[in-house]
Amino acid sequence: IDILLVEDSPADVLIAREALAEAKLINTIHVAEDGVEALDFLYQRGKFASSPRPDLILLDLNLPRKNGREVLAEIKADEDLKRIPVVVLTTSSAEEDIVRSYNLHANCYVVKPVEFDNFVKAVQSIQQFWFSIVSLPPVKE
Secondary structure, eight states, rough: OEEEESSSOHHHHHHHHHHHHTTTOOOEEEEEESSSHHHHHHHHHHGGTTOOOOOOEEEOOOOOOSSEEEEEHHHHHTTTTTTOOOEEEEEEHHHHHHHHHHHHHHSEEEESSHHHHHHHHHHHHHHHHIIIIOOOOOOOO
């Protein structure tokens, strides 16, 4: 399972890695630190020329260079990328951000819990749902 985590906070990257590792599923977690890197990864450009197509994208909204909304819009407008599930995982609980993300075709929206244990549980729940419960379409090569 390849997961692309688009997150600029090193602390949140560490917590997400730990939570996914505790879930005991075999995962490869790739990290993009901003929106430009995320798109380079997805389009296999530059240093990401040999990157795999992720099975799931965990996307923060508040990113440098290109924000998560712009990344989400580009992913969902692309015929080859739009079937990859995108989970918005962000600190914002603003109704405007939630509505806008769903309007851009986010697959779900999760507000990052502040407490460590709750953040771990949230990440593990995301993984369990997307890889144990849901049937995903095959990745187009």
